Amino acid sequence: MFERLKHMLIKEFIEIFRDPRMKSIIFVTPVLQIIIFGYAVNTDVDKVATGIYDLDNSVVSRELTARFELSGYFAIKSRIGDEHQMRELLDRGEVEAVLKMNKGFGNDLRAGKTALVQIIVDGTDSNTAGIVLDYSSQITGRFSREVLEARFLRTLGAAKKPGRVDLAVRAWFNENLKSRNFYVPGVISLMVMVITIMLTGMAVVREKEMGTMEQIMVTPIKPEEFILGKTIPFMLIGFMDVILVSLIAVFWFEVPIRGNPVVLLVSAGLYLMSTLGIGLFISTISRTQQQAMMTTFFFILPASLLSGFVFPVANMPEAVQWSTFLNPMAYFLVIIRGVFLKGVGVEVLWPQMLGLFVLGVVTLFVTVKRFRKTLS
Numbered sequence: 001m002f003e004r005l006k007h008m009l010i011k012e013f014i015e016i017f018r019d020p021r022m023k024s025i026i027f028v029t030p031v032l033q034i035i036i037f038g039y040a041v042n043t044d045v046d047k048v049a050t051g052i053y054d055l056d057n058s059v060v061s062r063e064l065t066a067r068f069e070l071s072g073y074f075a076i077k078s079r080i081g082d083e084h085q086m087r088e089l090l091d092r093g094e095v096e097a098v099l100k101m102n103k104g105f106g107n108d109l110r111a112g113k114t115a116l117v118q119i120i121v122d123g124t125d126s127n128t129a130g131i132v133l134d135y136s137s138q139i140t141g142r143f144s145r146e147v148l149e150a151r152f153l154r155t156l157g158a159a160k161k162p163g164r165v166d167l168a169v170r171a172w173f174n175e176n177l178k179s180r181n182f183y184v185p186g187v188i189s190l191m192v193m194v195i196t197i198m199l200t201g202m203a204v205v206r207e208k209e210m211g212t213m214e215q216i217m218v219t220p221i222k223p224e225e226f227i228l229g230k231t232i233p234f235m236l237i238g239f240m241d242v243i244l245v246s247l248i249a250v251f252w253f254e255v256p257i258r259g260n261p262v263v264l265l266v267s268a269g270l271y272l273m274s275t276l277g278i279g280l281f282i283s284t285i286s287r288t289q290q291q292a293m294m295t296t297f298f299f300i301l302p303a304s305l306l307s308g309f310v311f312p313v314a315n316m317p318e319a320v321q322w323s324t325f326l327n328p329m330a331y332f333l334v335i336i337r338g339v340f341l342k343g344v345g346v347e348v349l350w351p352q353m354l355g356l357f358v359l360g361v362v363t364l365f366v367t368v369k370r371f372r373k374t375l376s
Contacts, residue, residue, distance in 0.1 A: 004221050008229030016233060025199070026237050027244075030191050034245045037187040038253050043179040045131040046073050051095040053080040058106030064117065067143055068099060073135045086120070096122045097132050109147060173341045181256070184249045185336045186309045189329055191245060192268070193275050194300055196238045200279030201296040202289045203230045209289060227368050231276050238272040239265070249340075258343030267335045267353055273360025274328035281367045308333050331355045 016022050050068065054061050068074045077095055080086045089095045098120040108115040119136040123129045174181045221229075246264070249255045257264075278299065286292035305311070306320060307329035313321055324330040331352040338344045346353065 005225050005229055008221065008225065009232060012229055012233040016237075022199075025195065026241070030195065030241045030245050031248065033191050034184070034187055034248050035252070037191075038180065038184050038249070041180075041183040041187060043127060043183075045128055045135075047075045048073060048097055048128075048132055048135075049077045049095045050074040051078040051080045051086065051089050051098040052076055053086055053098055053100040055103045056101050056105040060106035060109050060115075061101045064101070064140070064143055065099065067139050068136075071135065071139055073132075074099075090120070090122055093122070096128070097136070099136075112151065180253055181341060182337070183309075184253050184255050185340045186333055188242065188245050188249060189271070189307075189332045189336055190304055190309060192238055192242055192271065193303065193329055195241060196234055196272060196275040197279040197282070197300060198293070198296050199237070200230065200234050200276050201282040201286070201292045203234075203280065204283035205286050205289050205292045208287070223368050227280060227364065230280060231364070234276055234279075235269070235272050238276070239268065242268045255340060257340050259339035260345055261339075263345050263349065264336065264339045267332065267339075267349070267356065270353055270356035270360055271328055271332040271335075274356055274363055277360055277363025277367050278328075281363060281370060284367060284370045303327050303329050306330070325355070326359070328356055328359050331359075 016026075052065050054065065065076070069076050074097070078085075078089055080089065080098065086098050086100075090098065100118040100120060102116065102118075105115050105117065117140060119133065121129045121132050171177055242265070246257070246261075250257050279296070282292055282295045282299070286295055306313075306316070306324050307327055308324070309329070313324050313330065316324075334352045335349050335356075338349055342348075
């Protein structure tokens with residue numbers, strides 16, 4: 001068995017590394033993707049293009065405008081003169097928010113009345129719009145409290161300074177709340193899935209198209225040995241890619257890795273069992289490399305969307321949440337973010353590791369059965 005497996009592995013490695021395009025897919029593509037996605041996948045909201053529609057033009061309105069500008073979240077791009085200009089700027093996307101203060105804003109505030117200020121947000125991107133509204137509420141709320149406190153002191157004197165409640169905020173993980181620290185580990189799991197499933201998805205099909213499958217059928221090699229011979233080289237390549245992109249994440253994007261790297265590598269091995277098994281199964285049911293490629297993308301797209309990479313699983317309908325138990329990427333995302341950001345180990349991540357193990361064993365078992373049927 002070991003002799004047959006050795007020759008199978010030698011054949012696979014020769015076939016992989018003699019193709020220059022394959023080498024670029026294995027080593028160059030992951031690096032380019034992690035760099036591109038690392039910069040592109042970013043939901044941090046700052047320097048929001050903002051227009052100021054100040055009909056009051058008082059000292060108070062100018063002070064509130066300065067508060068927005070000095071916060072660092074808003075970049076004043078235009079001073080608006082009328083409603084038509086405001087609509088035109090929003091329609092063209094030249095501003096994402098408009099701060100509007102009506103005439104009499106300053107007088108109302110000085111008279112102790114409620115002074116209304118309006119923030120108009122481009123709601124095309126609901127996530128950004130929600131964050132912009134939250135920032136605006138915080139700035140105006142702080143400004144209002146300071147105005148009330150100043151009026152209280154003028155009325156009752158400094159001896160009767162009102163009490164206040166200060167909320168001390170601390171993020172337990174990802175202290176600076178950088179979205180890159182959340183998304184870059186997810187990109188690692190996505191890329192490993194894409195590369196391993198894509199490569200293994202065409203492994204058996206390539207043998208069929210090249211006419212070497214008939215030669216393999218007349219050899220004494222067993223289906224299990226054939227599957228191992230196809231799996232082991234790509235598993236080693238998968239480990240290399242995991243290590244490579246993890247180093248880029250840590251040293252290039254400065255994503256902290258607080259957990260044990262050994263837990264990450266062991267979990268990556270379990271993850272690769274599932275992705276390689278899925279890729280080989282696709283390869284056994286496809287007749288051409290084109291079919292295998294289309295089936296691969298048909299699987300990868302929903303797997304990535306239903307993994308929690310972009311959208312939280314808890315926000316999905318209950319029926320869809322149950323389907324994520326069959327998605328290896330959903331398990332690995334919890335593990336990789338736990339190791340990178342939380343520093344947790346096997347004592348916390350063992351359910352996800354067990355899920356990956358079960359999925360890997362099942363997919364490889366089904367693939368071996370399917371290949372045996374193909375041989376027969």
